[in-house]
Amino acid sequence: MAQLFTPAATTLFRVAIVLTCLGIVAGGAMAYVWARSGSTWNVGKPAAQPIPFRHDLHSGSLGIDCRYCHSTVERAADAGMPSAQTCMSCHSQVWVGASVLEPVRSSFILGQPIEWASVHRLPDYAYFHHAVHVTEGVACETCHGRVDQMPKTVKTQTMSMGWCLDCHRNPVPHLRPREAVFEMGYEPHGKGLPEDVRAFYQEASRRLTSCNTCHR
Ligand code: HEC
Numbered sequence: 001m002a003q004l005f006t007p008a009a010t011t012l013f014r015v016a017i018v019l020t021c022l023g024i025v026a027g028g029a030m031a032y033v034w035a036r037s038g039s040t041w042n043v044g045k046p047a048a049q050p051i052p053f054r055h056d057l058h059s060g061s062l063g064i065d066c067r068y069c070h071s072t073v074e075r076a077a078d079a080g081m082p083s084a085q086t087c088m089s090c091h092s093q094v095w096v097g098a099s100v101l102e103p104v105r106s107s108f109i110l111g112q113p114i115e116w117a118s119v120h121r122l123p124d125y126a127y128f129h130h131a132v133h134v135t136e137g138v139a140c141e142t143c144h145g146r147v148d149q150m151p152k153t154v155k156t157q158t159m160s161m162g163w164c165l166d167c168h169r170n171p172v173p174h175l176r177p178r179e180a181v182f183e184m185g186y187e188p189h190g191k192g193l194p195e196d197v198r199a200f201y202q203e204a205s206r207r208l209t210s211c212n213t214c215h216r
């Protein structure tokens with residue numbers, strides 16, 4: 001039987017197949033990188049809020065402690081969100097008639113919570129607990145950035161599994177003394193931690209990186 005394709009055409013065909021395969025792999029890899037990159041984790045993107053609340057003003061300029069509004073952060077899994085009553089402790093005296101504060105006043109009168117949009121929200125299958133971190137010396141700033149400088153609240157970290165694990169493998173360099181957990185602009189000095197803390201986390205890192213610590 002006569003040859004159907006010339007040797008040159010066969011070679012061309014093989015090259016085309018290889019290139020197509022490479023293209024699919026590269027495309028897949030790019031899609032994966034894109035899907036796991038900062039932009040798709042909403043890093044730096046503010047959410048639309050019912051009230052233009054500003055941390056830079058309340059935490060930065062006025063210096064109100066995080067716990068005044070996020071009152072369960074040292075005790076519970078959730079940090080807790082302020083009730084309208086918490087806002088009204090000041091706003092029954094300052095900016096009293098301001099129209100931007102109308103949703104605060106109506107929530108206060110109706111006794112209903114203000115519906116803040118979430119900036120950080122893990123999927124349901126991932127378990128997180130604020131108090132275990134905060135009481136072991138992991139600071140708000142380490143996970144949430146310079147909140148005291150934010151006119152609009154944004155994520156500064158991806159909150160991805162890889163990000164959690166980066167710390168869980170060796171938390172020591174990220175730890176602060178307990179009293180500096182709410183401080184902003186602090187230089188972490190894990191190096192100054194006592195030797196037994198290091199030894200503890202060398203032991204604990206296996207537990208901290210096992211799947212059922214965060215997927216229970
Ligand atoms: C400890 C007192 C205090 C508490 C608590 C407080 N605020 Fe304020 N807030 C102020 C002061 C003081 C100003 C005005 C600052 C100024 O005029 O520069 C202000 C200003 C504002 C403004 C106007 C910001 C702007 O655009 O300049 C908004 C909106 C606001 N607060 C919302 C809230 C909300 C929502 C809460 C509750 C989650 C709250 N505040 C809790 C003291 C407080």
Ligand code: HEC
Pocket residue numbers: 049053054055058059064065066067068069070082116117118119120121140141144147148152153
């Ligand atoms: C006067 C009250 C008040 C104080 C003080 C305050 N916050 Fe908030 N915080 C709020 C309100 C209201 C929201 C919801 C609106 C927003 O996201 O900006 C919020 C949202 C947040 C969020 C995002 C929550 C989400 O849905 O993912 C983080 C993180 C946060 N605060 C951290 C802090 C830290 C850290 C401090 C201390 C430096 C602090 N806050 C001090 C009132 C406060």
Ligand code: HEC
Pocket residue numbers: 066067070073077078079080081120121122123128130133134138139140141142143144159181182
């Ligand atoms: C180890 C990292 C880490 C630390 C430390 C941390 N947070 Fe968070 N924070 C998170 C994660 C992750 C979420 C999302 C939780 C979820 O969806 O289950 C979150 C959510 C929040 C929220 C939204 C409400 C909620 O509870 O889901 C607020 C408010 C908040 N954090 C405030 C704070 C404050 C204030 C501090 C310091 C006292 C702090 N966080 C320390 C990681 C951290």
Ligand code: HEC
Pocket residue numbers: 126127128129132133136138142143159160163164165167168171174204207208213214
């Ligand atoms: C900057 C460091 C750091 C980051 C980031 C961090 N963690 Fe942790 N995590 C710790 C430390 C430290 C402990 C406390 C370990 C101890 O002393 O038992 C801890 C403990 C925990 C525990 C309790 C473990 C147990 O055995 O009871 C859970 C659950 C947890 N982390 C989930 C998460 C998740 C989910 C994320 C990401 C969204 C995260 N962590 C990000 C440092 C971190």
Ligand code: HEC
Pocket residue numbers: 122123126159160161162164165168208209210211212213214215
């Ligand atoms: C320190 C906490 C932590 C540990 C330990 C952990 N995970 Fe996760 N995992 C998360 C968080 C947070 C998410 C959600 C964010 C994301 O998708 O990265 C997640 C997401 C996932 C997803 C969905 C990922 C996707 O791309 O949608 C899978 C599957 C998963 N984890 C499997 C595992 C397995 C298997 C282990 C053990 C080898 C493990 N995880 C250990 C925190 C953790």
